[in-house]
Amino acid sequence: MHPGRRMFTPEEAAYLSMLPAVKHVSSTRISYTHEFKVTCLADYLSGHSPSAFFRQSGLEPSLIGSKRIERCVARWKQDDRLVKEARLAMDKGVSSLFDGKVDVVEPDDVTQSVMSLSRDKRYDLRDLIIYQQSLHIHELEQEVARLRAATAPKP
Template sequence: MMMTGRRLFTEQQVQYLNTLPVVENATPVRIEYAQSFKVDCMRKYRAGGSPSAIFRNAGLPPSLIGYKRIERCFNRWRHNSKLMKQAAIDQYDAQDGLFAASSADAGFDYRDVLIREQALKIMFLEHELERLKSLVPSPESLQTVS
């Protein structure tokens, strides 16, 4: 039975994919990525990284994976609120290092968690606002030359 629109991986490609730490399991039809890779992808994407470049740097070139498959992964992951929240936390920790204490640390206070979550929510909303602003044309570009 031939599956239309779906590119199958060869035996050698499946073997290669299964050697990568970012791949949990690969079959001729499907690739399951490690959760840490998904979070890392979204963190780098939020920081302005190109999906193709992110995959390429992980040993997953678009010539092997396919641009459409990468595009679908990023689209699916961007709409996963839990994944995006973890990426925001990781990005925030990497940028500022504020509130990086874990619950296992001495002197843990739930107020710190609340402050951290609110700060992350604000950062996420600011990032989303900037992204949306970039989609709207400026008033100057809408003026016609008479």
């Protein structure tokens, strides 16, 4: 493992593996579906935020890391085939194959995935959702503080 690389817990890995955008997940890596890459790149080339697209797809930057998102988009922009497909999708008017919707992930599906990862512990999807939401709240609080500082009257 590289220094500073965050490892996913079994609960997080199970959650990520249930998302339609994710092809495969390990403790340190995420592989995305081809459709997700093309659609994300098309949204990016249309001027939209990659972080927002990842978030809409259930991939919170606070969970997977903003740097990971930046690196994915940078790597995908270098792939001529992906760029060509993204531009074709844009020309066809397909702004998002995911339409900003996250497929509903059934708690039983996640439970089965997590239980297959570890028979010694019992995990609850609610704990992961609470964790993910607390990270998102923290991220939003930081943004509010940054905006307040930027708009505060100068002495």
